[in-house]
Amino acid sequence: RKEVEQDPGPFNVPEGATVAFNCTYSNSASQSFFWYRQDCRKEPKLLMSVYSSGNEDGRFTAQLNRASQYISLLIRDSKLSDSATYLCVRFSGGYNKLIFGAGTRLAVHP
């Protein structure tokens, strides 16, 4: 079982739609989680951190459910510019590395 698993998509949604991605992880001792965004053929960029209490940044909301070991990302009022791959990431402090899921592709169309 992969350490971080995501639905690869693609999710094809119209502008203005609300879309949600889920991600599951296998290491219950994990402490830190993130969502990264990666545009086609570009480097990943940190989108937001994920906390048990939830984290909201404008149209984006991230949530961590430790009991079920899943992380979610909600995007409201989708824009064309939101089209990208969203990577679910766990930080492994013991090994100082980021562990990435394979990513979920989002395509927002007019």
Added chain:
Amino acid sequence: ETGVTQSPTHLIKTRGQQVTLRCSSQSGHNTVSWYQQALGQGPQFIFQYYREEENGRGNFPPRFSGLQFPNYSSELNVNALELDDSALYLCASSLGQGDYEQYFGPGTRLTVT
């Protein structure tokens, strides 16, 4: 931009050859991590360098090696290239070894034929 630079941007090599990729970290960052991203996959951790010492390694064979220099820039060397080594190689710099906030460079796209 993150201030992390990588060279070259693209590279084509033949199976069996050796390659060296370079990374300059963001000013003030003493830690560099290297990742390999195959097509359709998320980045996979190769290793990390902190103050010129290897500080953690992923599941990659010894033919993947690295260096970090006193100015904290870094090199990734891959010997005996295989077709499966074709990927985007990303380096990321951070303030310290335990810092989860890593800033990625634009990557080097390596194609092995």
